[in-house]
Amino acid sequence: MMDKEQLLLKYFDGSLTPDEKVNFNQFLESDAEFKTQFEFEKDVKSVVRKTENNSFKKMLQGFESELSGAPSQEKQNFWKPLSIAASIAVLIGVSWFVFNSDVFNGTEELYASNYEKYPNTVYTITRGDATDESLERLAFEAYETDDFETAITYLFELKEKTRLDYVDFYLGQAYLANGDYLKATDKFQEIISINSEFKDEGYWYAALANLKLEQEEEAKKLLEKLIKMGTYKKNEATELLEKLN
Amino acid sequence: MENHSDETLFQALKEGSESAFKKVYEENRELFLNFARRYSLADEEVLDAYQDAYVALYENIQNGKLTTLKSALSTYLISIGKYKIMERLRKRNKHTNNELLLNNVEEIDDEIEAFDIDNDALSTEQKLLKKYFDTLGEKCQKILKLFYYQQYNIKEIMAEGNYNSENVVKSQKSRCLKTLKEAIKNSPQL
Helix, strand or coil: CHHHHHHHHHHHHCCHHHHHHHHHHHHHHHCCCHHHHHHHHHHHHHHHHHHHHHHHHHHHHHHHHHHHCCCCCCCHHHHHHHHHHHHHHHHHHHHHHHHHHHCCCCCHHHHHHHCCCCCCCCCCCCCCCCCCCHHHHHHHHHHHHHHHHHHHHHHHHHHHHCCCHHHHHHHHHHHHHHCCCCHHHHHHHHHHCCCCCCCHHHHHHHHHHHCCCHHHHHHHHHHHHHHHHHCCCCCHHHHHHHCCC | CCCCCHHHHHHHHHHHCHHHHHHHHHHHHHHHHHHHCCCCCCCCHHHHHHHHHHHHHHHHHHHHCCCCCCCCCCHHHHHHHHHHHHHHHHCCCCCHHHHHHCCCCCCHHHHHHCCCCCCCCCHHHHHHHHHHHHHCCCHHHHHHHHHHCCCCCHHHHHHHHHCCCCHHHHHHHHHHHHHHHHHCCCCCHH
């Protein structure tokens, strides 16, 4: 027979078998100490769930105040004039568009004109050195040849085995280049939060990834922080921020 | 325009991605508010119900009750939202048209039955317990969150928290529970 502690563990992780459930209920009826412990843990569970759910709800309320603060809040109202503007623009003609393409600075164009894959600055691949089969070599070879899927696989492995600071940054790069903007954003946020040597770059690329995700407010915030740091891509960031405003 | 499929977003939510958490919330907001317009609730209550539904969906993704999407994320949100709306209508003693909620049964409603979606107010004892939970060390809070909120088993907690053995996890968890129990016992408020 299974011991009481084990039964409680299995109850709360949801893995009791039907037989164990019978066993569990018997204890609940006949063993006062077991019952007290169970009731106590149930209370702890309610408290933990409440605490977690409250903190997630607070985050949502935070999104709401962001939404009401930003003029682009109501998506429907936001898109309608935009689509009208787009049709008018089409009527006016392509020649004018070519002539003054800045008017069309949609996020897509802004991204395309600002994005550039971050070069490999951490690992030198020398041609003759065919004996080097290290993970780093494989990862950066793939990265340099734009084979991002492979790069991600190797970078992941590299991350498991080492604690190198730059691995996360290049993982973010590979995700971004591969079109996985959510994962890229998360990686860059992580880099910013741990004060990595790539922190400044992290702000820039996190802003770009957010553009792709249509999170313009977030992108603006990141750009402002980058400009404040005043080193990497300061001019580009200022220019992009102006276009977004 | 980027169109992330629900599946991608779902996977990202599973992994705890903050940007997915925000994106899914924002993407389904209008749809939910439009859907809820048919019930006579104030705008703030509808928004509150949406947030509760969203938090509940997230919890059930985190705790592994929802492992594979059988429907769009928006369908889950609306199905859970119906419960949340009903709770509010009941609380205000309004005439609740249960039929309105029960017709239109979605194929996932059975699945939702098994979800943890209640978010009842805490009892007096539980409130006291929460007070002491909030003062626990980070390590204790983490292990208890993994066990009771995410419903990880001991093995999974061992991997997640870099513990050396299952026994270490078990005794750490027992110690945290004991601290709480002692605090309650010695509480001047009882």
